[in-house]
Amino acid sequence: MASKLERAQHKYESLLRSLGDKARLVGMLDKASDSVLETYKRAEENLDDKKFELEFIESEIHRLEALDEKLKNQVDDELGQLKSEIKELEELVEIKRSKIDPVKKKLAGAAYDLKFVEKGLEEETRKFKEKTRREEFKAAKAHEENIKKMKIELLKRRKAMRDMKRKMKELEGPAKKMEKELDELKEKLDELKENADETSEEENSEMLDEMRAQQEKKTKEIIRAEKHLKDVLADVGEDLYEKRISHPVLNKFYADLDVVSKTIDSLQEE
Secondary structure, eight states, X not given: OOOXXXXXXXXXXXXHHHHHHHHHHTTOGGGSXXXXXXXXXXXXXXXXXXXXXXXXXHHHHHHHHHHHHHHHHHHHHHHHHHHHHHHHHHHHHHHHHHHHHHHHHHHHHHHHHHHHHHHXXXXXXXXXXXXXXXXXXXXXXXXXXXXXXHHHHHHHHHHHHHHHHHHHHHHHHHHHHHHHHHHHHHHHHHHHHHHHHHHIIIIIHHHHHHHHHHHHHHHHHHHHHHHHHHHHHHHHHHHHHHHTOOOHHHHHHHHHHHHHHHHHHHHHHO
Protein backbone atom coordinates (compact mmCIF):
# COMPACT_ATOMS: atom_id res chain seq x y z
CA MET A 1 0.00 0.00 0.00
CA ALA A 2 1.37 3.43 -1.02
CA SER A 3 2.29 5.88 1.73
CA LYS A 4 0.80 9.38 2.05
CA LEU A 5 3.99 10.85 0.62
CA GLU A 6 3.93 8.52 -2.35
CA ARG A 7 0.28 9.31 -3.02
CA ALA A 8 0.98 13.03 -2.82
CA GLN A 9 3.97 12.73 -5.18
CA HIS A 10 1.86 10.73 -7.61
CA LYS A 11 -0.86 13.41 -7.52
CA TYR A 12 1.77 16.13 -8.07
CA GLU A 13 3.11 14.32 -11.15
CA SER A 14 -0.43 13.79 -12.43
CA LEU A 15 -1.25 17.50 -12.03
CA LEU A 16 1.95 18.50 -13.85
CA ARG A 17 1.08 16.17 -16.77
CA SER A 18 -2.45 17.56 -16.86
CA LEU A 19 -1.05 21.09 -16.85
CA GLY A 20 1.29 20.27 -19.73
CA ASP A 21 -1.53 18.58 -21.65
CA LYS A 22 -3.87 21.56 -21.15
CA ALA A 23 -1.10 23.91 -22.31
CA ARG A 24 -0.87 21.83 -25.48
CA LEU A 25 -4.63 22.02 -26.04
CA VAL A 26 -4.84 25.80 -25.55
CA GLY A 27 -1.69 26.53 -27.61
CA MET A 28 0.54 27.60 -24.72
CA LEU A 29 3.36 25.11 -25.20
CA ASP A 30 5.56 27.74 -26.82
CA LYS A 31 5.69 29.50 -23.44
CA ALA A 32 7.85 26.70 -22.08
CA SER A 33 11.65 26.82 -22.16
CA ASP A 34 13.29 25.98 -25.49
CA SER A 35 15.12 22.93 -24.12
CA VAL A 36 11.96 21.52 -22.52
CA LEU A 37 9.94 22.25 -25.64
CA GLU A 38 12.57 20.61 -27.85
CA THR A 39 12.51 17.47 -25.70
CA TYR A 40 8.71 17.39 -25.93
CA LYS A 41 8.76 17.74 -29.71
CA ARG A 42 11.28 14.93 -30.05
CA ALA A 43 9.16 12.69 -27.80
CA GLU A 44 6.01 13.56 -29.78
CA GLU A 45 7.73 12.93 -33.13
CA ASN A 46 9.14 9.65 -31.84
CA LEU A 47 5.63 8.53 -30.81
CA ASP A 48 4.14 9.62 -34.15
CA ASP A 49 6.86 7.76 -36.04
CA LYS A 50 6.24 4.58 -34.11
CA LYS A 51 2.47 4.85 -34.60
CA PHE A 52 3.03 5.34 -38.33
CA GLU A 53 5.29 2.27 -38.39
CA LEU A 54 2.65 0.28 -36.51
CA GLU A 55 -0.03 1.39 -38.99
CA PHE A 56 2.18 0.19 -41.85
CA ILE A 57 2.79 -3.16 -40.14
CA GLU A 58 -0.92 -3.61 -39.45
CA SER A 59 -1.79 -2.71 -43.05
CA GLU A 60 0.70 -5.37 -44.21
CA ILE A 61 -0.86 -7.89 -41.84
CA HIS A 62 -4.31 -7.09 -43.21
CA ARG A 63 -2.98 -7.36 -46.77
CA LEU A 64 -1.35 -10.71 -46.08
CA GLU A 65 -4.43 -11.98 -44.27
CA ALA A 66 -6.62 -10.89 -47.18
CA LEU A 67 -4.20 -12.52 -49.63
CA ASP A 68 -4.13 -15.65 -47.51
CA GLU A 69 -7.93 -15.72 -47.43
CA LYS A 70 -8.09 -15.11 -51.18
CA LEU A 71 -5.60 -17.92 -51.85
CA LYS A 72 -7.50 -20.26 -49.55
CA ASN A 73 -10.78 -19.40 -51.28
CA GLN A 74 -9.20 -20.00 -54.68
CA VAL A 75 -7.83 -23.34 -53.52
CA ASP A 76 -11.17 -24.25 -51.96
CA ASP A 77 -12.92 -23.38 -55.23
CA GLU A 78 -10.46 -25.49 -57.21
CA LEU A 79 -10.79 -28.35 -54.74
CA GLY A 80 -14.58 -28.10 -54.89
CA GLN A 81 -14.53 -28.08 -58.69
CA LEU A 82 -12.19 -31.06 -58.81
CA LYS A 83 -14.27 -33.00 -56.30
CA SER A 84 -17.39 -32.25 -58.33
CA GLU A 85 -15.71 -33.43 -61.54
CA ILE A 86 -14.45 -36.57 -59.79
CA LYS A 87 -17.89 -37.38 -58.42
CA GLU A 88 -19.52 -36.84 -61.81
CA LEU A 89 -16.91 -38.99 -63.56
CA GLU A 90 -17.23 -41.71 -60.93
CA GLU A 91 -20.95 -41.83 -61.60
CA LEU A 92 -20.35 -42.09 -65.37
CA VAL A 93 -17.80 -44.86 -64.85
CA GLU A 94 -20.28 -46.68 -62.62
CA ILE A 95 -22.92 -46.42 -65.35
CA LYS A 96 -20.49 -47.78 -67.94
CA ARG A 97 -19.42 -50.60 -65.63
CA SER A 98 -23.03 -51.46 -64.88
CA LYS A 99 -23.53 -52.04 -68.61
CA ILE A 100 -20.32 -54.05 -68.96
CA ASP A 101 -20.90 -56.48 -66.08
CA PRO A 102 -24.02 -58.17 -67.57
CA VAL A 103 -22.26 -58.55 -70.91
CA LYS A 104 -19.22 -59.98 -69.15
CA LYS A 105 -21.34 -62.52 -67.29
CA LYS A 106 -23.18 -63.41 -70.48
CA LEU A 107 -19.87 -63.81 -72.31
CA ALA A 108 -18.54 -66.10 -69.57
CA GLY A 109 -21.67 -68.21 -69.81
CA ALA A 110 -21.43 -68.33 -73.62
CA ALA A 111 -17.77 -69.39 -73.39
CA TYR A 112 -18.75 -72.24 -71.07
CA ASP A 113 -21.59 -73.32 -73.41
CA LEU A 114 -19.26 -73.14 -76.40
CA LYS A 115 -16.81 -75.50 -74.77
CA PHE A 116 -19.73 -77.81 -73.95
CA VAL A 117 -20.86 -77.79 -77.60
CA GLU A 118 -17.26 -78.33 -78.79
CA LYS A 119 -16.90 -81.33 -76.50
CA GLY A 120 -20.27 -82.63 -77.73
CA LEU A 121 -19.11 -82.24 -81.34
CA GLU A 122 -15.93 -84.11 -80.58
CA GLU A 123 -17.96 -86.90 -78.99
CA GLU A 124 -20.38 -87.10 -81.97
CA THR A 125 -17.44 -87.13 -84.39
CA ARG A 126 -15.85 -89.99 -82.42
CA LYS A 127 -19.12 -91.95 -82.46
CA PHE A 128 -19.59 -91.29 -86.19
CA LYS A 129 -16.15 -92.64 -86.95
CA GLU A 130 -16.71 -95.64 -84.69
CA LYS A 131 -20.06 -96.51 -86.31
CA THR A 132 -18.57 -96.02 -89.78
CA ARG A 133 -15.66 -98.31 -88.89
CA ARG A 134 -18.15 -100.96 -87.79
CA GLU A 135 -20.19 -100.33 -90.92
CA GLU A 136 -23.22 -99.41 -88.88
CA PHE A 137 -24.20 -96.94 -91.52
CA LYS A 138 -27.68 -96.10 -90.23
CA ALA A 139 -26.35 -95.16 -86.82
CA ALA A 140 -23.42 -93.39 -88.47
CA LYS A 141 -25.89 -91.39 -90.58
CA ALA A 142 -27.69 -90.22 -87.42
CA HIS A 143 -24.41 -89.08 -85.88
CA GLU A 144 -23.51 -87.35 -89.13
CA GLU A 145 -26.77 -85.37 -89.04
CA ASN A 146 -26.06 -84.42 -85.40
CA ILE A 147 -22.59 -83.27 -86.41
CA LYS A 148 -24.02 -80.98 -89.11
CA LYS A 149 -26.50 -79.46 -86.64
CA MET A 150 -23.82 -79.07 -83.98
CA LYS A 151 -21.44 -77.36 -86.40
CA ILE A 152 -24.16 -74.87 -87.35
CA GLU A 153 -24.88 -74.32 -83.64
CA LEU A 154 -21.16 -73.91 -83.02
CA LEU A 155 -20.92 -71.27 -85.76
CA LYS A 156 -23.88 -69.41 -84.27
CA ARG A 157 -22.38 -69.49 -80.80
CA ARG A 158 -18.99 -68.33 -82.05
CA LYS A 159 -20.62 -65.45 -83.93
CA ALA A 160 -22.59 -64.56 -80.82
CA MET A 161 -19.37 -64.57 -78.78
CA ARG A 162 -17.64 -62.34 -81.33
CA ASP A 163 -20.56 -59.93 -81.15
CA MET A 164 -20.42 -59.90 -77.34
CA LYS A 165 -16.65 -59.37 -77.36
CA ARG A 166 -17.07 -56.48 -79.80
CA LYS A 167 -19.75 -55.00 -77.58
CA MET A 168 -17.48 -55.46 -74.54
CA LYS A 169 -14.69 -53.65 -76.35
CA GLU A 170 -17.02 -50.82 -77.32
CA LEU A 171 -18.12 -50.47 -73.70
CA GLU A 172 -14.71 -50.97 -72.07
CA GLY A 173 -12.92 -48.43 -74.30
CA PRO A 174 -14.78 -45.37 -72.98
CA ALA A 175 -14.86 -46.85 -69.47
CA LYS A 176 -11.07 -47.31 -69.38
CA LYS A 177 -10.58 -43.81 -70.79
CA MET A 178 -12.86 -42.41 -68.09
CA GLU A 179 -11.03 -44.39 -65.40
CA LYS A 180 -7.72 -42.97 -66.62
CA GLU A 181 -9.17 -39.44 -66.50
CA LEU A 182 -10.50 -40.22 -63.03
CA ASP A 183 -7.06 -41.33 -61.80
CA GLU A 184 -5.51 -38.16 -63.25
CA LEU A 185 -8.12 -35.98 -61.51
CA LYS A 186 -7.56 -37.72 -58.19
CA GLU A 187 -3.80 -37.30 -58.57
CA LYS A 188 -4.31 -33.61 -59.37
CA LEU A 189 -6.55 -33.30 -56.30
CA ASP A 190 -3.85 -34.82 -54.04
CA GLU A 191 -1.20 -32.51 -55.52
CA LEU A 192 -3.43 -29.46 -55.05
CA LYS A 193 -4.07 -30.37 -51.41
CA GLU A 194 -0.37 -30.93 -50.78
CA ASN A 195 0.67 -27.68 -52.49
CA ALA A 196 -2.02 -25.75 -50.62
CA ASP A 197 -0.76 -27.07 -47.28
CA GLU A 198 2.87 -26.32 -48.13
CA THR A 199 2.09 -22.78 -49.31
CA SER A 200 0.04 -22.04 -46.21
CA GLU A 201 2.61 -23.48 -43.81
CA GLU A 202 5.90 -22.40 -45.38
CA GLU A 203 5.32 -19.06 -47.09
CA ASN A 204 2.39 -16.86 -46.16
CA SER A 205 2.16 -18.08 -42.55
CA GLU A 206 5.86 -17.37 -41.98
CA MET A 207 5.44 -13.83 -43.30
CA LEU A 208 2.35 -13.30 -41.15
CA ASP A 209 4.12 -14.64 -38.06
CA GLU A 210 7.03 -12.27 -38.69
CA MET A 211 4.72 -9.27 -39.18
CA ARG A 212 2.71 -10.12 -36.05
CA ALA A 213 5.94 -10.36 -34.06
CA GLN A 214 6.89 -6.89 -35.37
CA GLN A 215 3.40 -5.66 -34.46
CA GLU A 216 3.81 -6.87 -30.89
CA LYS A 217 7.28 -5.34 -30.63
CA LYS A 218 6.14 -2.01 -32.09
CA THR A 219 3.11 -1.90 -29.77
CA LYS A 220 5.43 -2.24 -26.77
CA GLU A 221 7.64 0.54 -28.17
CA ILE A 222 4.58 2.80 -28.50
CA ILE A 223 3.57 2.11 -24.89
CA ARG A 224 7.08 3.14 -23.78
CA ALA A 225 7.01 6.19 -26.08
CA GLU A 226 3.60 7.24 -24.68
CA LYS A 227 4.93 6.91 -21.14
CA HIS A 228 7.97 8.97 -22.07
CA LEU A 229 5.75 11.64 -23.64
CA LYS A 230 3.69 11.80 -20.43
CA ASP A 231 6.90 12.26 -18.45
CA VAL A 232 7.97 15.04 -20.81
CA LEU A 233 4.52 16.63 -20.48
CA ALA A 234 5.11 16.65 -16.73
CA ASP A 235 8.41 18.48 -17.38
CA VAL A 236 6.54 20.98 -19.57
CA GLY A 237 3.95 21.42 -16.83
CA GLU A 238 6.65 21.91 -14.23
CA ASP A 239 8.37 24.53 -16.38
CA LEU A 240 5.13 26.43 -16.92
CA TYR A 241 4.29 26.10 -13.21
CA GLU A 242 7.61 27.58 -12.21
CA LYS A 243 7.08 30.49 -14.63
CA ARG A 244 3.43 30.87 -13.61
CA ILE A 245 2.43 31.52 -17.21
CA SER A 246 -0.94 33.19 -16.91
CA HIS A 247 -3.89 31.68 -18.74
CA PRO A 248 -7.51 31.09 -17.60
CA VAL A 249 -7.22 27.35 -18.11
CA LEU A 250 -3.71 26.97 -16.68
CA ASN A 251 -4.25 29.19 -13.67
CA LYS A 252 -6.64 26.64 -12.18
CA PHE A 253 -3.80 24.11 -11.83
CA TYR A 254 -1.38 26.39 -9.98
CA ALA A 255 -3.41 26.57 -6.77
CA ASP A 256 -3.84 22.79 -6.70
CA LEU A 257 -0.13 22.30 -7.32
CA ASP A 258 0.70 24.74 -4.50
CA VAL A 259 -1.43 22.73 -2.09
CA VAL A 260 0.08 19.38 -3.09
CA SER A 261 3.60 20.82 -3.08
CA LYS A 262 3.13 22.06 0.51
CA THR A 263 1.74 18.66 1.49
CA ILE A 264 4.83 16.94 0.09
CA ASP A 265 7.15 19.33 1.92
CA SER A 266 5.25 18.74 5.14
CA LEU A 267 5.35 14.95 4.77
CA GLN A 268 9.05 14.99 3.97
CA GLU A 269 9.76 16.94 7.18
CA GLU A 270 7.99 14.37 9.38
